[in-house]
Amino acid sequence: MTVDVKHYVAADLPEIRQQILDIHVEVRHRDFGLMGPFYEVGRFDERLSAYSSRPGWTAVVGFEEGRPVGFCFGTSLGANTQWWDDMTSPLPKEMTTEDSTRTVTLNEIVVRKPWRGRSIAWQLHEAWLAHRSEERVTLLVNPANGDGVVQAVYEAWGYRGVGQQRPFPDSPVYAVMLRAVKQA
Template identity: 40%
Template sequence: MTTAPATDLRTSTDLDAIRGDLLDVYAEVRAPLLHLPNYAVTAFGERIDRHAIEPGFTAVLAYAAGQPVGYAYGNTIEHGDRYWQRTSPTPAEKFTGHPAMALKEIGVRPAWRKTGTARRIHDALLAARDEKYVTLMVNPMAGDGKVHTLYKSWGYVDIGRSQPSPASPVLTVMIRTSR
């Protein structure tokens, strides 16, 4: 990994202020998959609109020279949330018995990958959170498994599988402590 180039990390709880930047970065990050229904920009837009009205929504965007280069966002999930209901096998009560941070999306433009930018965005998103655990879902085959391996290097462990929608692939559910 090279040294992270200078970026300005901005945190927002207001989707209206950042929606265009999120969609722009997402379109480039997911460009090879945009032909698949679950990865279409419109599907992402619908998901983020839904997630932004859920409790605890927060996003962090990284900017370089005034242009967005990466993002992460998530929200709080509670015991009984559909996130946990779709996870198989049922996660341990120590993870689901209290609020957790669900990292819903993270993406960095290709030119900014392998610079530490994704980790900086991730850590900035978690810095202001009170939840004990953070969970995410990853396609275990994304980047030929490299993304899954990256999350493991950040301290995440596999706890199950989930298929959030019929158009979605089966994802690996991972979790770690927030700090």
């Protein structure tokens, strides 16, 4: 099954912000029961605003019959990024040096329950990456999500673990994963 995928840039965020927030609440709160300050919609909206204010932010939203079914978004890592600063074990400098063209972060990818298990997340992921010019993509995943199933999905998509980090004092410890933007 495929969905209609629309691409967005930061200037378009007012058009899709509420859809993203509504999907976040539906999936994170209702489906997965993720509660607490870190997962509250206000905190998520703050992170969304912060991410979208950075150069290179883009998003995709998937639609079926006009209904939003999921989204993903991310941004380029600039030369002054703090992305790699919260690693529990430091990585080599040659791995963490950024210049706004080397690495893009996949900050969020979320699909509503009725559309899960139908390759929609993969479709959104690949549609989003198709418009990226960076060499590599990185993401954070909670290794406990789905008892490791979510991380295994990313591994099947070509990501490999490079360490762990806790980016916010009240966030979980995440696995940091990396892969090439364009797969062979």
